[in-house]
Amino acid sequence: MKKNYLVVALMVLGLTVSCNDNSNKKSNQGKSVPVITINYKDTLIQNSFVADIQAKKNIEIRSRAAGIIEQIFVNEGQFVKKGQRLFKTNDAELRMELNKVTASLRQADADIRIAEIEVNQLQALYAKDFVASNELDMAKAKLASAKAKRAYVDAELRAVEQRISFTNIVAPFDGVIDVIPFKEGSLVENGALLTTLSQLNEVYAYFSIPENLYFELIAHNKMGKHQKIELILPNREHYDYSGTLKTAEGEIDPATGSIRYKVMFPNPERLIKHGTSGKLVISEREENAIIVPQKATFSIQDKTYVFVVGKDQKVKMQNIQIGSTLRESYIVTSGLKKDDVIVLEGTQSLRDGDVVKIKENATSKTRK
Numbered sequence: 001m002k003k004n005y006l007v008v009a010l011m012v013l014g015l016t017v018s019c020n021d022n023s024n025k026k027s028n029q030g031k032s033v034p035v036i037t038i039n040y041k042d043t044l045i046q047n048s049f050v051a052d053i054q055a056k057k058n059i060e061i062r063s064r065a066a067g068i069i070e071q072i073f074v075n076e077g078q079f080v081k082k083g084q085r086l087f088k089t090n091d092a093e094l095r096m097e098l099n100k101v102t103a104s105l106r107q108a109d110a111d112i113r114i115a116e117i118e119v120n121q122l123q124a125l126y127a128k129d130f131v132a133s134n135e136l137d138m139a140k141a142k143l144a145s146a147k148a149k150r151a152y153v154d155a156e157l158r159a160v161e162q163r164i165s166f167t168n169i170v171a172p173f174d175g176v177i178d179v180i181p182f183k184e185g186s187l188v189e190n191g192a193l194l195t196t197l198s199q200l201n202e203v204y205a206y207f208s209i210p211e212n213l214y215f216e217l218i219a220h221n222k223m224g225k226h227q228k229i230e231l232i233l234p235n236r237e238h239y240d241y242s243g244t245l246k247t248a249e250g251e252i253d254p255a256t257g258s259i260r261y262k263v264m265f266p267n268p269e270r271l272i273k274h275g276t277s278g279k280l281v282i283s284e285r286e287e288n289a290i291i292v293p294q295k296a297t298f299s300i301q302d303k304t305y306v307f308v309v310g311k312d313q314k315v316k317m318q319n320i321q322i323g324s325t326l327r328e329s330y331i332v333t334s335g336l337k338k339d340d341v342i343v344l345e346g347t348q349s350l351r352d353g354d355v356v357k358i359k360e361n362a363t364s365k366t367r368k
Contacts, residue, residue, distance in 0.1 A: 030355040031346070035309055036296065038340040040288040044227065045324045045331065047282050049207040051231070051263070055274035057173060057199035064166035065089060066190045069182055076180050079270070080171045080197075087169040087194055094164045101157045108150035115143035175199040176270060200270040205231060205243065207280055208258040229263050232279040233272075241266045243280070290332040292320070297330065298347050306336070307343040307350055309358070315343060317352045 067089035074086050119139045125131040178196035182188060209217075229243035243263035252259045263280060265272070297304050297320070304322055307315040320335030336342070341358075343350065350356070 030313055030357040031349070032357045032359050033346050033350070034344040034359050035341050036293070036344045038290055038292075038336050038338055038342065040338060041291055042285065042287050043289050043291060043326070043331070045284045045286050045326070047284070047324075049209070049280045049282070051205035051207045051278045051280045053203050053205045053272060053274070053276040053278055055175075055198040055200050056202040056204065057175065058196065058274045059172070060196050061086065061169060061194045063087075063089060063169070063188045063190060063192045063194055065091075065094070065163050066188065067091065067093075067167060069184050069186050069188060072180065072182075072184055074177050074180075076177055076195075078177045080175060080177060082171055082173050084171045085168060086171055086177070089167040089169075089188065091164050091167040094160060094167070098157070098160045098164065101153060101160050105150070105153045105157055108146065108153045111146040112143065112150055115139065115146045119143050169194065171197060173197070173199055174201070176273075198274045200267050200273070203265050203267045203272045203274075203276075204246070204262045205265060205278060205280055206260055206262045208253075208256065208260050211252050211257050211259060214252075214259050226282050226284045228283045230281040230283070231263075231265055232281060234277055239265065239272070239278075286324070286331060290336050290338075291326070291329050292332050292336070292342070293329050293344065295328075296342055296344050296347065304330075307347055308336075309341040309343060309356060313355050313357065315350055315352065315354050315356055318342075 069087060070090050071088040072086075073088070074080055074084075080086065119136070122131055122136045122139045126133065126136045175197040178198065180195045182192070182194060188194070226245065229245060231239035231241075231243060233239055243265045246262045246264055249260045292306065297306055299305070304320050305317050306320055308318045309315055318335055320330075321333045322330045323333040324331040343356070
């Protein structure tokens with residue numbers, strides 16, 4: 001009876017070994033995977049940046065003389081031309097002061113005339129030795145004093161006239177009027193904020209880039225090599241005009257480790273206002289780029305890898321460097337070369353050195 005049990009056990013063991021051998025043979029045949037062949041391709045890279053939009057010019061219009069606002073000639077939101085009158089403050093007291101200074105100027109002119117006559121008379125008498133030289137010198141000194149007094153009064157007159165001109169506030173350039181906090185009849189102090197004026201025929205969108213990206217662009221001579229700069233408005237609409245990249249700031253912000261750039265956009269309809277927010281989309285053409293689908297990659301300890309398929313059908317883990325990210329792909333800057341074959345899908349079930357079988361009709365190429 002025991003001999004029968006032994007025979008049965010040996011038969012079961014033999015069947016198990018046979019099944020394992022068949023399984024190993026099947027596993028050695030390799031897993032069937034789709035692959036992609038690396039090639040060069042010209043592509044367009046788009047980078048997005050948050051932008052702070054400012055008017056070409058934006059200044060505060062302040063009073064330069066204390067007084068009561070007599071007239072306001074403009075409305076909030078109105079477009080004005082350079083030199084157009086905006087406000088008029090009362091100048092009655094200044095006019096009175098002007099009259100006084102004008103009278104003093106006339107008196108100074110009269111004093112000069114009297115002194116000149118005296119000098120002329122003394123010069124004639126001095127020539128005939130009727131007066132001493134010190135009397136003539138005294139008369140000349142009086143004339144010089146009168147002329148100095150006249151110059152001082154004239155300077156006072158010009159100062160009063162300038163202060164009167166300050167009561168007429170005009171636009172320093174073409175622009176749009178902002179909020180007007182005061183009304184006619186309001187008493188304003190010297191330096192009070194009357195409104196703000198924005199020149200909106202052009203606007204500047206300011207954005208920052210990290211210093212490492214800045215030096216990378218400089219090193220590869222890519223600064224200003226973009227194809228197009230677009231502006232996306234807060235309502236997610238694309239602005240009708242393309243932008244022009246302008247010069248950067250002269251220093252890197254130590255707090256953020258970034259440098260600031262600006263993009264100029266034409267704004268003929270004055271649609272964009274000072275202080276608007278938006279997003280810049282800068283498109284850059286990349287020639288002979290190696291593009292890899294994101295699904296073909298995997299990460300280990302902050303490093304990105306792909307499986308490269310060798311001629312012996314064995315896969316090898318290959319570390320790659322990613323330059324830019326597209327919607328569903330990466331642009332690889334190093335780690336791969338033309339005609340390399342990589343696994344497209346199923347990387348999570350593979351290990352370094354595994355033998356694979358390429359799926360028929362599954363090999364794809366990115367052609368230039």
